[in-house]
Amino acid sequence: ISKTEKRLRQPIVVVLGHVDHGKTTLLDKIRGTTVVKxxxxxxxxxxxxxxxxxxxxxxxxxxLKKVIPIKLQIPGLLFIDTPGHEYFSNLRRRGGSVAxxxxxxxxxxxxxxxxxxxxxxxxxERKVPFLIxxxxxxxxxxxxxxxxxxxxxxxxxxxxxxxxxxxxLIYNLVxxxxxxxxxxxxxxRIKDFTKTVAIVPVSAKTGEGIADxxxxxxxxxxxxxxxxxxxxxxxxxxxxxxxxxxxxxxHTIDVIIYDGVLKRNDTIILGGINGIIITKxxxxxxxxxxxxxxxSKYDLTPIDEAYAAAGVKVSAPNLEEALAGSPIxxxxxxxxxxxxxxQIEEEIKEVRFYNDIDxxxxxxxxxxxxxxxxxxxxxxxxxxxxxxxxxxxxxxVLEASIVxxxxxxxxxxxxxxxxxxxxTDTNGIKILYSEIIYQLIEDIKKxxxxxxx
Ligand code: GTP
Ligand code: MG
Numbered sequence: 464i465s466k467t468e469k470r471l472r473q474p475i476v477v478v479l480g481h482v483d484h485g486k487t488t489l490l491d492k493i494r495g496t497t498v499v500k501x502x503x504x505x506x507x508x509x510x511x512x513x514x515x516x517x518x519x520x521x522x523x524x525x526x527l528k529k530v531i532p533i534k535l536q537i538p539g540l541l542f543i544d545t546p547g548h549e550y551f552s553n554l555r556r557r558g559g560s561v562a563x564x565x566x567x568x569x570x571x572x573x574x575x576x577x578x579x580x581x582x583x584x585x586x587x588e589r590k591v592p593f594l595i596x597x598x599x600x601x602x603x604x605x606x607x608x609x610x611x612x613x614x615x616x617x618x619x620x621x622x623x624x625x626x627x628x629x630x631x632l633i634y635n636l637v638x639x640x641x642x643x644x645x646x647x648x649x650x651x652r653i654k655d656f657t658k659t660v661a662i663v664p665v666s667a668k669t670g671e672g673i674a675d676x677x678x679x680x681x682x683x684x685x686x687x688x689x690x691x692x693x694x695x696x697x698x699x700x701x702x703x704x705x706x707x708x709x710x711x712x713x714h715t716i717d718v719i720i721y722d723g724v725l726k727r728n729d730t731i732i733l734g735g736i737n738g739i740i741i742t743k744x745x746x747x748x749x750x751x752x753x754x755x756x757x758x759s760k761y762d763l764t765p766i767d768e769a770y771a772a773a774g775v776k777v778s779a780p781n782l783e784e785a786l787a788g789s790p791i792x793x794x795x796x797x798x799x800x801x802x803x804x805x806q807i808e809e810e811i812k813e814v815r816f817y818n819d820i821d822x823x824x825x826x827x828x829x830x831x832x833x834x835x836x837x838x839x840x841x842x843x844x845x846x847x848x849x850x851x852x853x854x855x856x857x858x859x860v861l862e863a864s865i866v867x868x869x870x871x872x873x874x875x876x877x878x879x880x881x882x883x884x885x886x887t888d889t890n891g892i893k894i895l896y897s898e899i900i901y902q903l904i905e906d907i908k909k910x911x912x913x914x915x916x
Pocket of ligand 1: 483484665667
């Protein structure tokens with residue numbers, strides 16, 4: 464077997480969870496821990512993601528060797544920087560997600576809340592395995608913090624009643640998860656990880672349990688996702704995370720590459736608001752190497768090529784209308800253009816659609832959030848007439864007006880992070896707006912019920 468055949472890429476990790484349960488603090492802690500433990504000369508930088516090299520994980524997990532015996536073959540873990548499932552939605556990939564594994568952050572003192580449950584539904588829909596970071600253990604009455612110690616060491620230093628208290632909180636969580644159809648258990652008590660969701664008690668504040676969390680993520684992904692992580696040196700496949708306008712670069716796309724290699728001058732194909740875009744990569748950029756964590760987001764360094772898995776900024780002509788959440792592929796052979804074009808078009812059609820029925824008009828800012836909203840509405844049995852991307856236009860108002868005449872309860876426009884096109888007469892049509900998926904769904908349900916009554 465040649466070396467490349469055996470190579471595994473780094474798993475892509477996302478963080479989800481209820482508001483205020485500690486997603487941002489946890490990611491910051493992981494990044495901070497990594498910066499401290501990094502060796503000089505470690506250069507890998509990412510856009511929209513943070514890389515934690517394997518030697519850092521091995522160093523941190525040293526005391527856990529007996530429980531999690533890992534010899535890492537993966538080069539490390541790639542954490543998507545922006546947490547939350549609104550953002551996760553754009554990591555879409557046909558029938559699933561670009562994310563290989565997720566951390567669901569749960570405040571152990573509060574248990575599963577609304578958005579935790581919504582996160583689980585979305586992870587299930589996108590078939591992403593997850594483990595649970597049971598956060599804020601430092602808040603347990605009587606807890607004695609031991610900064611940055613692995614959980615299995617710090618727990619041994621706690622009083623007995625504190626251990627019992629924690630176990631009770633974990634059991635509450637376990638029974639909540641059982642109601643959703645999942646077996647779950649504290650990670651060090653699990654025998655079969657394919658059947659049980661691992662719960663890792665952590666504190667994003669004190670750093671306790673971070674070692675366990677990283678070791679488990681690395682261990683589980685390389686053991687159970689090996690096929691998915693096998694790296695081949697072919698043309699890049701990725702997904703557009705965000706479309707931005709950058710000073711000096713014009714419109715650029717932030718891309719997560721999950722397979723292959725992206726090179727300067729490559730021809731790329733991607734979805735746009737008004738059709739497929741085919742263009743040529745002008746530049747690939749990553750942030751300047753980190754000295755500390757205060758480097759400005761706009762300090763970019765050009766690179767010649769990027770290997771999966773990676774987060775990069777791509778500049779190219781004609782990206783103004785690029786669609787966040789769209790797949791992006793490198794075309795290595797002109798004869799394949801039609802095939803890729805069809806594939807992307809079909810994929811987009813599943814999410815943006817028109818049905819001549821009495822249903823609501825739905826507008827969102829990206830393909831990923833639109834898909835998440837469509838799925839959530841379908842779960843609720845709410846009919847959709849038009850699902851599309853972009854600001855609210857005359858056409859949307861017209862469609863909603865047609866519906867309103869026949870079924871007033873569905874004659875509305877639900878908008879997610881998009882505004883009304885200037886000069887558009889909304890003609891008395893009810894417009895709902897939110898920046899949180901579940902909130903918009905709740906508002907839609909509430910409106911429909913009110914009208915029906
Ligand atoms: P949103 O982005 O608003 O959804 O919240 P989040 O999930 O990113 O939570 P965030 O990291 O902002 O944390 C919310 C609050 O909880 C902040 O005041 C944090 O300082 C605090 N917090 C987070 N983790 C811990 C922890 O482990 N222990 C304690 N005591 N506080 C924590
Ligand atoms: Mg946050």
